[in-house]
Amino acid sequence: MSVEVLNESGEVPSPCPEQELADLARHVLDQLRVHPRAELTVTLVDERTMSALHERWMDLPGPTDVMSFPMDELRPGRGEADDDLVEGVLGDVVLCPSVARAQAARAGHAVGDELLLLTTHGILHLLGFDHAEAAEEREMFDLQRTLLLTFLAQRGRTTTAAPEAGRT
Incomplete structure (x- = not known):
């Protein structure tokens, strides 16, 4: 797995x-x-850069917390065997720490936890998950929370970050 931060x-x-x-x-x-x-x-980018991306790609003003830019439209594996896995470039997740910091303060948890949650959220978008409909939202946010909690549990940590983060 090639992950560059x-x-x-x-x-x-x-x-x-x-x-x-x-x-x-x-x-x-x-x-x-x-x-x-x-x-x-x-x-991770500053507010000026995120604002420019947000306006260009979403036609919305101001910075946002996370944006996802898929490339090869990869999807999660479905079967037991690896024969359904496709190699390629998943894409880019762009985070804005200053927006994440404000969200974390409002939610009462650490900015690092917020960035971890937003990273998970962004990756799920790259893999085709969405939250436009209620059923999609439940599926995506349940999976997002499970993935984050299992990651932190492996490290002996917990989080108070809510699964609803990344709605913007």
């Missing part, structure tokens, strides 16, 4: 260690049986 936000150190974001991404991709040679990039 780039901190272009200007925040040093990052509010969530780049290695932890990469480890989480690998965990999510492994759990969802994505091809082991799939490629993913997670980039």
Whole structure:
């Protein structure tokens, strides 16, 4: 699994260690049986950059917390065998730590937890999950929470981050 994390936000150190974001991404991709040679990039950006992306691609003003840019439209593996896995570039997840920080403060949890949740959310979007309809939302947010909690449990941690994050 090739996961690259780039901190272009200007925040040093990052509010969530780049290695932890990469480890989480690998965990999510492994759990969802994505091809082991799939490629993913997670980039942390400042509000100005996120605002420009948000306006260009969503036609919405101002920064948002997370955006996903799929490439090869990879999907989770479905069967027991790996014969349904497709190799390729999953795409890019773009995070805005300053927006995540404000959301975490309102929700009462750590900004690092918020960034982990948003990373999971972004990856699920890359894999074709959505939350436009109520049933889709339940499926996506249940899976998002399960993936994050299992990742943190493996590290002996918990989170108070809500599964509803990433709605914007």
